[in-house]
Amino acid sequence: DVKVTQSSRYLVKRTGEKVFLECVQDMDHENMFWYRQDPGLGLRLIYFSYDVKMKEKGDIPEGYSVSREKKERFSLILESASTNQTSMYLCASSLSGITGELFFGEGSRLTVL
Amino acid sequence: ILNVEQSPQSLHVQEGDSTNFTCSFPSSNFYALHWYRWETAKSPEALFVMTLNGDEKKKGRISATLNTKEGYSYLYIKGSQPEDSATYLCACGSSNTGKLIFGQGTTLQVKP
Numbered sequence: 001d002v003k004v005t006q007s008s009r010y011l012v013k014r015t016g017e018k019v020f021l022e023c024v025q026d027m028d029h030e031n032m033f034w035y036r037q038d039p040g041l042g043l044r045l046i047y048f049s050y051d052v053k054m055k056e057k058g059d060i061p062e063g064y065s066v067s068r069e070k071k072e073r074f075s076l077i078l079e080s081a082s083t084n085q086t087s088m089y090l091c092a093s094s095l096s097g098i099t100g101e102l103f104f105g106e107g108s109r110l111t112v113l
Numbered sequence: 114i115l116n117v118e119q120s121p122q123s124l125h126v127q128e129g130d131s132t133n134f135t136c137s138f139p140s141s142n143f144y145a146l147h148w149y150r151w152e153t154a155k156s157p158e159a160l161f162v163m164t165l166n167g168d169e170k171k172k173g174r175i176s177a178t179l180n181t182k183e184g185y186s187y188l189y190i191k192g193s194q195p196e197d198s199a200t201y202l203c204a205c206g207s208s209n210t211g212k213l214i215f216g217q218g219t220t221l222q223v224k225p
Contacts, residue, residue, distance in 0.1 A: 004156070035215075042117075043202065043215040058212065090157070098206030098213050099145045101159035 003027075006091050006105035013112050019078040021108050023091030031094045032074035033102065034058075034066065036087040043090065049074055050097075081112045117205045119216035126193050127224050133189045134219040136203030140184035145206040147213065148177055148188055152199040160188075160201075193223040 007022035025032065031050055035043040035058075045058030047066040055066050063085060067075045074093075078085055089108045094100035118137045126132050136146070145164050151157040161170040166181040174191045190197055200220045204213040 040217055042217040043204075045212060045214075048212070059214075098211060099162060099164060101147065101162050102149070102157070102204075102213070103159075104149075104156040106154075106156050 004091055004093055004103050004105040006089075006108050008108050009106065011108060011110045013081050013110065015082060015112060017081050017112075019081050019110065019112075021076040021078075021089055021091075021110070023074045023076070023105055024072050025074075025091075025093040025103065026072065027093060027095070027103065028071065029093035029095050029103070030071070031097060031100070032068065033092045033094075034064075034074065034076045035090045035092065036060070037090060037107075038087050046076065046089075078110075081110075083112050086110060086112045117203060117214050117216040119201075119203055119219050121219060122217065123220040123222070125222045125224065128194060130193050130223075131189065131191045132193055132221065133187050134201060134221075136186045136188070136205075136216055138184050138186075138203075138205040138214075139207075140181055142207040142209045143181045143184070143205065144208040145213075146179055146181075146186050147204040147206075148186070149202040149204070150199045151202060151218070157202060190221070193221070195223045195225050197221060198223045 004025045033048040034046040049068045065077045091105040092102040148160040149157040161177045163179040168179040200218040204215040206213045
């Protein structure tokens with residue numbers, strides 16, 4: 001059974017803390033993505049990666065960075081968490097760009113106090 | 114930024130009713146249209162990926178159509194069941210950005 005695994009389902013952090021969200025996929029997919037989901041706004045793309053050590057900004061990259069040192073792992077980093085980054089974060093992977101279906105993790109719900 | 118709109122925002126139906134919802138997108142630079150089902154406490158799961166104008170796809174009681182010239186896709190559920198209760202997301206990919214843009218979703222509640 002193919003899988004995308006996110007390290008934490010629920011996190012509570014304080015303003016200013018550094019936050020790491022980890023995502024691992026076991027499908028040997030080239031493409032990996034980080035989205036955030038907020039009520040009424042749909043999924044918004046933060047960053048994506050088409051290859052190891054490669055990253056591209058999505059539509060809302062401000063306040064975030066990413067790391068892809070290995071093909072199977074894509075990490076989202078909040079250098080200094082702020083309350084407006086309280087959200088549901090979803091990681092996804094796909095085999096082939098925008099025509100390949102996305103396989104999602106179960107999401108990480110982050111609360112920043 | 115590409116604007117993808119879904120309607121209605123939410124829908125309540127009785128078990129056995131058939132239902133449909135809409136995804137609208139700009140028709141210029143269209144490349145692909147995705148539909149996902151997102152059940153509470155689970156991961157979103159792909160239903161369909163469509164690329165050609167006039168495409169129709171079916172999976173059990175769920176089907177989808179695509180009109181790239183006028184910029185819309187319909188998702189149909191025949192004989193809704195309580196287990197169909199979920200948020201249905203569409204996403205459109207354009208050739209000039211290479212990215213998928215998601216709509217806000219349609220939340221379906223099916224009452225037994």
